[in-house]
Amino acid sequence: MLRDFNTPSVMYELGIVLVALIALQALLYFYSSLRSVLYARAYQKLNLQALRTRVLAEVKQEQLTQEVAASTWSGFRKFRVRRIIDEARDIKSFYLVPHDGKPFPRFQPGQYLTFNLKRRESEKPLVRCYSLSDSPFQKDHYRISIKRLDPPPNTVDIEPGLSSNFFHREVAEDDIVDVKAPSGNFTLDLSRNKPVVLIGGGIGVTPMLSMLEGICETESNRECWLFYGIRNSGEYIMRDRIKGLVTQNEDVHAEICFSNPTDDDAIGIDFHHNGRVTIDLLKSKLPSNNYEFYICGPGPMMESLTTGLKEWGVPNQDIRFESFGPASIKKTTEASRAGDLAPEKQLEIEFSKSSKSVSWDGSYSSILELAEAHNITIESGCRAGSCGTCLTALKQGEVEYIEEPGTLPESSSCLACISIPKSKLILDA
Template sequence: MRNRMGLRRWSLWLALALSLSASAQAQEGEDHAAHHGGGGDASMSADGAMSAPSAPGSSDMAKMMNPMMDRMINGEGENEHGHDSRRAAFFSQLLAFPVLDEAARQRVAAQARDRVSTGLALINAASAEGARATTISARLNAAQRMREGTDLFRAGSAAQAAIGGLQPPREVALSWFRDQLDIDQAAPGHADHWFGISPSHLLLMLFLGLVSATLIALQIFRLRRIAVIAGAVASGKASAKPEPTAAPPTAKLPPAPAPIADSAGLAPSNAAAPAGASLRKPKSWAGQLRVVQIVRETPTVLTFRLADPSADRLPFDFLPGQFLQVEVEPEAGKTARRSYTIASSPTQRAYVELTVKREEQGVVSRHLHDKVVADDLLKVSGPFGAFTFTGTDAESIVLIAGGVGITPMMSVLRYLTDTAWKGDIFFFYGARSTEEFVFRDELERLERRFPNLHVVAAMQRAPGTVWMGPEGPITREMILAAVPEIASRRIHMCGPPAMMGAMRGVLAELGVPEAQLHTEAFGPASLPADPEGLEVKPAPAPADKASPTVEVAPSTVTFSVSGVSAALPADETVLEAAEGAGVEIPYACRAGTCGACVVKLLQGEVTMEVESGLAPADKAQGYVLACQAKGTGTPLVVEA
């Protein structure tokens, strides 16, 4: 059944095509005959099909079309009930109805009347048959006959309406073909749409197109902007050259003399830039930090953990190896300052740790050990110092520490291990005894965890302790055995002056260039010559800035910011003159190595015995170290 219906539908499509072709040729033949004054008449075939007029080239096709359609659509021309079912041939005549002669028109009208009467008869008979039917099959047969009758009645009535002029015959025929082929009729009002697209859809597509074009234009603009910026940065890096800044015309600074060795024959080294020079130098800060924890490392060493009392992060940043200055008030009306290297890693942003050894002559260290407890507030300033290393200036590092000089080395070591630095780390530590081995457990743990860390410690075994390492000081043989090609490696050294003097000689024997050695004095070398007179000082009385009776001595220093002038003897530094005049100049080591007391010299000339804490760029701009600067007999003007 399904195959038969499909064949019928394809037959109807072919019939419609042939009918339209025949109709067009018939119309063309009629026009041609009228033009030339001759032509044949349309005629009907024996079975009722129309033959086209005898137009040139169309007579044979018109005669063959209708019988062939009837055979394709209805087989022998009659259905199983014996009624004429040549519907396609009948309706194809309506397609060419305007060109038919009168006889042909009468035959088409007779066929229409016959279909109406036949359809009514079939409807009546099927209705009676359905009323008498007692089985389902009989009822289905009656329904089928009623449908055929209805189709014949509708077809004949539609044809009569077309013949009578109520409807165009061509539209009636095409409507019948659409019904048979299940073709939906186009909805009204869509004929004027462009390509079948409604105005609303067209507007939506236009809007989406504009949005897409805008986004593409923005992306192109963004890419061009990035290219311009990248080109500007690249050209700036290629052409930018720092211009040397000349010193002020009033400040005539002599060439820096060679560093003078201290009592142990040791002079701090400033031959190379600090390791952290490639990073931005942290800004100094001053304020109070709270002591949140105190840890005893050895019988004489405590670690103080400090944090911001009002925040969960430190109010400053620092580099590994820098120090803070701590100010305490051991007695009423007296203050004391002391610098202590930071032992914690900069990666710990919530706290900073100072590891302090109790020195009998150290007023600040004694105060910290004996008076300070957890939850106290300490006045702190910093960070200061250029004795730093962040891993950016060398592929390996040798750290040599003695005693409490281990603190800056621990900050460097903790930072390098926290950041998983890939370079080799050689750590040498010397102490008096195992009882004073600071951070022993942590060093052993870090060495087990990081294969690039190599620790060598040498000291005497204290009673009651276990020690399997070498005893005595660090020797030349220990360094040769632990560090290959030491002459090509960067070395940082910090500890007591005697230990550092001995190690400097050993490293020189091993061929280590001076530029590779970076040192920081620790212990007595970093203390003032007169601890009682300089470390603890009475609070100076405020100077009367407006006093007109101040006499300027022949050799004087004027502090431009404070508006104060003071005498400057030949053997006195600018810092000492400032303290005597009540002018505040920050300081830390008082040895010329930390750089905390840098001030700008606006007028005059000075000499400095040690200037390792002064950056070359700062020196070129007229800055001096207040703790080292001494006058040359001419008046000085300092920005302080």
């Protein structure tokens, strides 16, 4: 039976449906407008929060820079060893405060202190650098963490590491040491917010610890990954602190790699990966290659990681590394590529005090290395352009720096450990 649509009851029903439809549409419109407004507000709030965090990080970085500039010192200053802590096998931390009790500057995360150590058995002072391993915002003390070095395995008649053993065996609490102000260019800019990967091998973790502390303290929500490679729990320093920072900061992650775990080391509890820090591990854990990478550790580790990162497409400016010793990555430049130089391009270097002339053929990484290979004495300390011990007067010619010096010397002298000749040279050595 056909329904008569003209009856009042049907008209009434149709009216109700129509009104319901209009009401539904209005409701939907209202809901979607409300959602857009709420979304816009939340977005604005997030943006404001991000802006506030950025500004806070920039202010903290600026404060740090100003404080460093305001209360730094030149030459060596006396510091008292306030506390010595055993951190792990052969690793001790030394807490230092100024002997004069006056203010001392904070530092940029990644910087180090240079020590002038006077030992009883030698008149010649020892100059060595040690990275600051605590927070750059720490006001009470400086902290350095030193690994004691034995002679290389299977060697005879070789002395153990002079400075590290001196610190471990002879330096006691309340002793006084001579210290140069924090320096070094291997630093993390806390005002930036690009995600960061910190990679520390062995004792090379020390500058990473100060960078990690700095990131957490600026509360910048900056994504940060720490990859820490050691043999086993016996070498693990600041374990509780690292765990604490990871727990308190959801943007901070730590991946601990043991290359030779002990029977008691439990994977998933004491460490995360069985093996070394490799490029494959980085690729498997990081969502992309879009990070700033900071690396410090043994030469072979740095060599393989920097090569791997470049092959992965990470630009050079995002790969920063520091070496703790001469077994460093040799930074090649146009002029220093080993064995590159044709005979006509080789430069003569005259060492006037030693009355020796040697040809620079590009097979040494620095003037210091060339001098040592020819039994010419140039004193050295850090061998990284930091401590100034290898400063040598330049009587003639010009040098090129293969690494940025801690402080650029005048043009009439050069830091032999990080320079190569640009022209024929006469050196006062």
